[in-house]
Amino acid sequence: MSDNNFNYDTFVQNPPNPDNVTEIFSHESLFSSSSNTSPIPNSFNISSFNANGLKMHGQTKLDEISTFFSLKHISFGGIVDTHLHPKQMKFLSKRISNYTVFSSNLDTSKQILSSGGVSLFIENSLASHVQDFQSHSSRLLSVDLYFKGNVKLRIFVIYIPPPAESVLRTDTIDLLIQQLTLTKQAGFYHAVCGDFNMHLDKYYPIYFNQPQIASKHIHRLFFHLLSHGYEDYTPINLSNSLGTFHRNDQITRVDYVWSCPLLKGYALTACIFNAQDICTSDHNPVITYYDMSLLFASTKLARARQLKRQTRRVFKFDSVIDIQWTEFADKTDALCDVSPSTFSSWHINQMCEYLQSRILKAANATLPSSIVGNNYTPKVPKDLEILTQHYRFLNRLMHSIRILRKHPLTYSVAHEHKWSIHLIRLQNILQLYKNVFTFIPILPSSLSSCRQDNFKLLLDDLSTISKSLRGFQLLQEKEFQDSSIRAHLDDRNNNFETDLSSFIDSALSRTRRRITLDR
Template sequence: MHAPLHKDLQQLPNASPNLDTNGAPDGDLTPNPVVTLALTRDDFQAAAAPNAAPESLKTFPTNKAFIEAVNNLFLETYESYTGKARMTGSGEAKRLVIHFSTAEARDLCVGVTHSVFPDLIFHAHDPRQPRSNDDLWAIQVTDIPFFIKKDNLMAYFKKFGNITSCRLFSRPNAKVQQARIVYDHADSIARFTDQWAVYCFSTCLRITPCFYTVDQKAARRQYVATLTQLPPNVKDINLAPLTRDLGAKAVNVPLFLNSYKLKRWAYVTFNSQETMDAAMEQTVSFQGKVLSWSSPDHTNKLCHRCGKLGCALNFCPFKQTRGRSRTRDPVAKLKERFNVNQPLRRSNSNAVNSRTFHRNDQITRVNYVWSCPLLKGFALTACIFDAQDICTSDHNPVITYYDRSLLVASTKLARARQLKRQTRRVFKFDSVTDTQWTEFTDKADALCDVLPSTFSSWHINQMCEYLQSRILKAANATLPSSTVGNNYTPKVPKDLEILTQHYRFLNRLMHSIRLLRKYPLSYSVAHEHKWSTHLHRLQNILQLYKKVFTFIPILPFSLSSCRQDNFKSLLDNLSNISKSLQGLHLLQEKEFQDSSIRAHLDDRNNNFETDLSSFIDSALSRTRRCITLDRVFIDLPIRPQLLTDPKDIDDAVVNHFQNFVPIKSTPPVSIDTLPDRWSSTYQPMDDVSSSIYDSLINPPTLDEWLSTVSSTPN
């Protein structure tokens, strides 16, 4: 987005023959002698990272011992080695720099292993641009507008490889941003040796590998031409065909500093003077309007209204009649507009409009809310998505997305009752393995077989129903589940269940780190990929339970940086997080148990007053059981009957229990008056004496008391 500096790199700082370096006239005007022999001091350097060579560090633990061993070996091996080695930097940026007098000897040393240092690898070193190991698989992205956020960059550039870190920043008084993106392998940035730019949200972003020297980086902005008189609102992506038809490497339309609107000209970058000259000989038109080529040195003479060279602003046909407002610090105004590095805002509830939506310290106005019945219980997570492409708008859409609550049950309780189902399926997430999760995702992807063009043409309700049906179908086919009744309720609340899952995740992660510490040779790129996923979840845990932790630990972006201390600091941080979550888990579990006990006691007390039968069942731990009669056979002497109608069955059962055992109004006087069937049952037994119960109500004697007390334990 900046006008390039189109300067000759070989030009001297002062080109005047009659002035000295201080700007004063030179007293000696004699011509300079003709040089016949020129001598230069050649210094070709190579560098290695000692901290990345643990075997060599064991043999030579100090800097002095390391340097002496390198000097002794290289003086014998390379004839042009100067014998001068030095250490620079510290930590990950620590480098061992060596010097050669010829480039051939330096190139022989680069990438070669030596018997004394089996794991120490030297790379060509540019003293004007010190680099770290990450520079070998990192890129620098420039010309990033403020409306493009870090999440947008991560989402776009992750298709080239696994990203280990992404740092988005802006220099003081710069109207654009730049980023440093580090991948986990050098192959991810190999394409950017020939590809100079990408198009993200219709904006051309310039890309340079970080291992390039200063001269290589300057060469990417050396051959630039200006294409003027563009129509209004022409974006970078509209001029992208120039990179194909004219051999250009990048096309950037600059932005106005105050309004951030597009200017009426574009900077076109080429890789050579010949390609640029051939392109400028072509006549280019856009939507029927012929464009003009110019030099970047003339951009200060271009009209800001029409983009024409030499057009006077006061006589421009596109001149605005009303004045425009200016600000003293336009860059700060832009950053405030796009919420870049802004402090947290505390708004007054009385002054905030009811249509203002707050989330994650971001604010936007809500003009329209779409609601789908299927999403009310499922889309529990919301975020503000920054408007990237429409830089003139301050409206940001609020996006809701699915979370795990969609898969609590295959059929919701209300739907099961509506369908008159007595049971439903509940998924058991605690017993899901990694293999089953992979099968679930693969199954869901395979079931979503609608073309993207067709899917985008649907109404949003149809999209939601389609995704819900496919996700549930994949879950039914792959995830473990159990069948429960409609009265089923989870044993623990959702907050406690989520906390339990986070605590188990931390224990599994610590176990894997301990294995990696015990077997360091098993470390691979796959660990970095998994760590990027785990790091995102760990950050969510720290944000969710930030009130629990006494301090928030800083977690590394890559596992490679933890290998220096054999993952000790990482394990300590994870252990502190796990202990804090364990204490919170025990506290919440105890609170849940107490509340459950209190709830059951309250129910029993209420049943004692309102439902005595339920109280007795609860006190005796007795469950109510019943049988279902679907037919009744009445054995009548003359005309037997088989009843199948539910109403007839109910009447027959009630009549049976009311009349089968008649209840007399007066109780029997003695056993003898009972019917023979019951009289024989309740008659006293002949072999039992009737006098055995006579002494039951007699008080105990003194001897009985003393005998009982003496027999009790001390």
């Protein structure tokens, strides 16, 4: 491990921590002259926006949505209450480049006030991973994406009708709970975004202080979500003057992005995008950011899976000695027997295929390897895994403190008991990574002492710890990813797959060895 005694803020391009991004989102508008880069690198996001119908001024609203997607680099954009058929939505969505849209069927019954209509826009680089799409009703859809490493992600988009449409509201809530139960059983990472037409802030005090009332039928959706470990990250710029819904003098929050227990561990932060000045809707979009490592940290499998084979070959890079490497280099050079003039006349794809076949043929003949099952993936080093767990623990703890800060009346003896347990882990973290911190704060032994300033000092101290850990985590991840195809097995047994780009990257990462492609 490298020396830890340096300034991580300047050495690592640290993406904003969940506690350090307030300034980034505090003064946004849809057409602000903000940077063209995402405010949180190495992340993807899910947003929800109630468009209040796209039949009237549909092209104008789609242009506004397109600008919002572009400015905030939206990965998954849920649009609700469109009032449009899927074909109409697909036609209008052509104005939003670089996105693929999935839309629900439309309810055309005359007995209802709103025909519904929900859509999910997926950035094209992610849309290629879509495996399934279902329109469960005109107000609920789901899209399934599969990523390498057996990562399954399902995103729901929902519009729950207001209380005035009680029957339709009840049916929609029951349908969502049913689908969430099935999704959990299937092992999906999943999120639910949309307009819930419910006020979570009003429910929190009931949930914490009146459990018998909290579990009643009228509160069943929020009770199901909270009791099953789902989490909605409170937008850091939420205020009395900025919510997701505004009408006349009423400013509230009814739009959410809920993360399941599996997914919430990757959540970074959330914010509200202020679109009041230019948008004809009375809603503001809400965005939740997630760590991109969920989708792309897994090492991709070889073509064996595509070819229905049960096993595949991986090379044991750390077992290669100098003599073997020289033999491999000579063998590769001998196999590359096409003339330079012919090679230069080929298309780049043909060049790559030619080099790949020769390099792999030479590797199979000279380098040590082993046969593994298709489900094999190199493991993250134990120290990096522990560091990541500590960082996520800090984020969850700070989120709990924020809720307590926002609802101080929910404080009870149970909080003191939990804090005493968390304090032990915090002290262990401070001791384990003491070289990382420029300053080690003194944490209170009791939460009651923090009530005087409404937990502000405690939250600031936890923010400092989290920021330092995040910088250190990024450094360790970079070291891990720069090793042979991100498979640094505790400096002992690096394996890499039969993939051209991974093979060359791995080879060139060793300073004593190189491949010379002089043809």
